[in-house]
Structures are given as structure tokens and as C-alpha cells.
Amino acid sequence: MTALVSATGLTKHFAVRGGSFLRRHTTALRAVDGVDLQIRSGETLGLVGESGCGKSTLGRLLIRLIEPTGGRIDFDGHEITGLSTKAMRQHRRAMQIIFQDPYGALNPRMSVEDIIMEPLLIHGARADAATRAKVAEALRLVGLPARAAQRFPHEFSGGQRQRVGIARALVLNPKFVVCDEPVSALDVSVQAQIVNLLQDLQKELGLTFLFIAHDLSVVKHISDRVAVMYLGKVVEVAEKHAIYSAPQHPYTQALIAAVPVLRPQDRARGRRVRIAGDIPSALNPPSGCRFHTRCPHVMPICRVQEPALTEPAPAHHVACHLVNPV
Ligand SMILES: Nc1ncnc2c1ncn2[C@@H]1O[C@H](COP(=O)(O)OP(=O)(O)OP(=O)(O)O)[C@@H](O)[C@H]1O
Ligand code: SF4
Ligand SMILES: [Mg+2]
Incomplete structure (x- = not known):
């Protein structure tokens, strides 16, 4: 299958102010630091990793x-990095995002119809009967009644608000949708409904999803392939079943397996820890392999040489010196 979205050496460094009052300086926070990733047309790629690793x-x-610091993005056969705002317009409607927070993402003063219509108006439509019909169709797609159009966000539950957020993202007929933790803020009882809705919509509309989530069971349910991020890097990408049943990277193993990474001192005491230590700062990431400060298999080379993302098995990419010895 061909890639709809492709990132090559993609980097985002945020300039962060630090230092003391008298010695202020700016440091680069390396939120995304050289990511190569392909998202195939029609698939759901799950994206997992600890908080702050750069998923959003x-x-x-x-x-x-947001604008990259470096690297390249290709979308639907076109390089889109560096395109002007005007040149981006034709691609923009094809790429949408669903946010985590259905409370914060919707303007409380706008009716549901106006919320869903807004992207159409931004892209040049008039607020006429044809545009209203598109809004009604979007409401139908997400399982909300037509009368919801005249209501306001506060009149809805969290799950219903997320349906409005999904309708807003889909009304432009996108090809690619970034789902950024779309169910994390919802009650567990409604999470499955929204996940199932997204799955149905994907099939019906032929969408391609990047599905970001903390909850590994949700990612397992919805994804075709899964990418694992650690401190601004993608460390493993593979088919879902390979990630869950035969993870290769020690970080993925620690994340996925109920069996946590064992530190030698804990192993001696028969104690199990989830993942040893805290995630290091993206302001000053560890040298070599960024996971070396927490990896139970760390070797001398890991501290000095960054492992490249290689393909030790077909369609299974891993960045680890254990898997690909130098
Ligand atoms: N606008 C910004 N300015 C400065 N730093 C930022 C900005 N946005 C994100 N960051 C930092 O970039 C890093 C990655 O953040 P990001 O939100 O992408 O992580 P995440 O994996 O989505 O985390 P979470 O799981 O908590 O949503 C973090 O260290 C974060 O503090
Ligand atoms: S490269 Fe070394 S430190 Fe990094 S995950 Fe592999 S074994 Fe661990
Ligand atoms: Mg996030």
C-alpha cells in the first residue's frame, strides 16, 4: 500500500527560555527530533509513548x-513542507484533527450547526442550504439527530461533544485525520462507542488515521500498525500483532508487556517496576540511545552511538543496538 503521509527527518525544536533572572538564555527543547515515518493510505497507525515524548x-x-524546524513532509504525493499558506489551502481540507478535550475544543457560544459549518465557510462556502445540508450529513454520520444542530455544546454530554468534534473534522471530506487522544477525556463507558464510531467512519469514508493514545488496549483495538515514540524519536514501528506479541525494542517491551522492565537491583529483590526512572528532559536528552539511562540491556556503545531505525524483519522497524549490532 502506498504512503499517504510521509515524514523524513522531521524535527521540531521549541525555543524555551531558561537560566536565572540575570543570565537568561534560550534553549532548544527537542520535542520531535528526526522522525522518519510513513502512514499508509487507508490504515490506522497508532502512536504511543509516555507523556511528553512528542506525540501531539x-x-x-x-x-x-505547526511549522517544523527541519525535515520534510509529503502528503498525497506532494511535498508540503515549505508551501505558502495559499499553496497549502488545497491540501489543508484533506488533513484534519480531532482533539482530546471535547469541552475545550468547541466554542461554547456557537451552535452546533455553526461549529460544524465554520470550516466550510473558512474554505469559501456560503452559509446556504447546500452548506447546511453538508452539516446535516455530518451530524448523521456521527450518529447525532438533526435537531442537535440548533443546540449548544453545554447541552451535550462529553461523548456527544466529541461526536460534534468528529463531525467538524469530517465535514470537509478529509483523507487524513490525526486523532489526538480522542477518547482519553471521556468516561470509560462511552470510550468504546467513540472508538467504534471512528472505526466505522474510517471504513465508510476510506479515511487514514494517526491515532494517538496513552491507553495501549485502545490502540491495540483500533490500529493496523503501531509506532512507539521515546523522547522525540520513533523507536519501533510494526504491524499491530508484531508490536504486541513480539516487541523488539526494550522500551516497547516495557510499555507493552504487563511484564515491566526489571532493574537488576529490583530483580534481586524480586521486585518489579514499570519502567525504571523518569523520562529524561527533552531539553537535554541523553547521548547515544536516548533510552540508555533506563534500559536494562544498556551496553557501552548505547551511551555514545545513536541506533539507527533499521528493518530487522520485513515491515518491522527498530532502533536498538541489540537488534542491529554495530
Ligand atoms: N508550544 C510549546 N512550547 C514549548 N514546548 C512545548 C510546546 N508544545 C510542546 N512542548 C514540549 O514538547 C514536548 C513534547 O510535547 P507533546 O505535547 O508533543 O507530548 P505528548 O507525547 O503529546 O504528551 P502527552 O501524552 O502528555 O499529550 C514536551 O516536553 C512539551 O513540554
Ligand atoms: S540501543 Fe542500547 S540502550 Fe538503547 S534500547 Fe537498545 S540496548 Fe537499550
Ligand atoms: Mg499529547
């Missing part, structure tokens, strides 16, 4: 909601 930043970069 990567998702926003791919649809150029």
Missing part, C-alpha cells in the same frame, strides 16, 4: 498545524 507535536507537524 508530531501529529500537528504532519498536518502543518
Whole structure:
């Protein structure tokens, strides 16, 4: 299958002010730091990793909601990095995002109809009967009654608001949708409904999803392939069943397996820890392999040489010196 979205050496460094009051300086926070990733047409690629590892930043970069510091993005056969705002317009409607927070993402003063219509108006439509019909169709797609159009966000539950957020993202007929933790803020009881809705919509409309989530069981349910991020890097990408049943990277193993990474001192005491230590700062990431400060298999080379993302098995990419010895 061909790639709809492709990132090559994609990088986002945020300038962060630091230092003391008298010695202020700016440091680069390396939120996304040289990511190569392909998202195939029609698939759901799950994106997992600890909080702060750069998942949302990567998702926003791919649809150029934020500008990269370096690297290249190709969308639907065109390089979109560096395109002017005007040149981006024709691609923009094809790439949309669904946010985590259905409360914060919707303007409380706008009716549901106006919320869903807004992207159409931004893209040059008039607020006429044909445009209203598109809004009604979007409401139908997400399982909301036509009368919901005249209501306001506060009149809805969290799950219903997320349906409005999905309708807003889909009304432009996108090809690619970044779903950034779309169910994390919802009650567990409604999470499955929204996940199932997204799956149905994907099939019906032939969408391509980047599905970002903390919850590995949700990612397992919805994804075709899964990418694992650690501190601004993609460390493993493979088919879902390969990631869950035969993870190659020690970080993925720690994330996926109920069996956590064992530190030698804990192993001696028979104690199990989830993943040893805290995630290091993206302001000053560890040298070599960024996971070396927490990896139970760390070797001398890991501290000095960054492992490249290689393909030890077909369609299974891993960045680790254990898997690909130098
Ligand atoms: N606008 C910004 N300015 C400065 N730093 C930022 C900005 N946005 C994100 N960051 C930093 O970039 C890093 C990656 O953030 P990001 O939100 O992409 O992580 P995440 O994996 O989505 O985390 P979470 O799981 O908590 O949503 C973090 O260290 C974060 O603090
Ligand atoms: S490269 Fe070394 S430190 Fe990094 S995950 Fe592999 S074994 Fe661990
Ligand atoms: Mg995030």
C-alpha cells in the first residue's frame, strides 16, 4: 500500500527560555527530533509513548498545524513542507484533527450547526442550504439527530461533544485525520462507542488515521500498525500483532508487556517496576540511545552511538543496538 503521509527527518525544536533572572538564555527543547515515518493510505497507525515524548507535536507537524524546524513532509504525493499558506489551502481540507478535550475544543457560544459549518465557510462556502445540508450529513454520520444542530455544546454530554468534534473534522471530506487522544477525556463507558464510531467512519469514508493514545488496549483495538515514540524519536514501528506479541525494542517491551522492565537491583529483590526512572528532559536528552539511562540491556556503545531505525524483519522497524549490532 502506498504512503499517504510521509515524514523524513522531521524535527521540531521549541525555543524555551531558561537560566536565572540575570543570565537568561534560550534553549532548544527537542520535542520531535528526526522522525522518519510513513502512514499508509487507508490504515490506522497508532502512536504511543509516555507523556511528553512528542506525540501531539508530531501529529500537528504532519498536518502543518505547526511549522517544523527541519525535515520534510509529503502528503498525497506532494511535498508540503515549505508551501505558502495559499499553496497549502488545497491540501489543508484533506488533513484534519480531532482533539482530546471535547469541552475545550468547541466554542461554547456557537451552535452546533455553526461549529460544524465554520470550516466550510473558512474554505469559501456560503452559509446556504447546500452548506447546511453538508452539516446535516455530518451530524448523521456521527450518529447525532438533526435537531442537535440548533443546540449548544453545554447541552451535550462529553461523548456527544466529541461526536460534534468528529463531525467538524469530517465535514470537509478529509483523507487524513490525526486523532489526538480522542477518547482519553471521556468516561470509560462511552470510550468504546467513540472508538467504534471512528472505526466505522474510517471504513465508510476510506479515511487514514494517526491515532494517538496513552491507553495501549485502545490502540491495540483500533490500529493496523503501531509506532512507539521515546523522547522525540520513533523507536519501533510494526504491524499491530508484531508490536504486541513480539516487541523488539526494550522500551516497547516495557510499555507493552504487563511484564515491566526489571532493574537488576529490583530483580534481586524480586521486585518489579514499570519502567525504571523518569523520562529524561527533552531539553537535554541523553547521548547515544536516548533510552540508555533506563534500559536494562544498556551496553557501552548505547551511551555514545545513536541506533539507527533499521528493518530487522520485513515491515518491522527498530532502533536498538541489540537488534542491529554495530
Ligand atoms: N508550544 C510549546 N512550547 C514549548 N514546548 C512545548 C510546546 N508544545 C510542546 N512542548 C514540549 O514538547 C514536548 C513534547 O510535547 P507533546 O505535547 O508533543 O507530548 P505528548 O507525547 O503529546 O504528551 P502527552 O501524552 O502528555 O499529550 C514536551 O516536553 C512539551 O513540554
Ligand atoms: S540501543 Fe542500547 S540502550 Fe538503547 S534500547 Fe537498545 S540496548 Fe537499550
Ligand atoms: Mg499529547
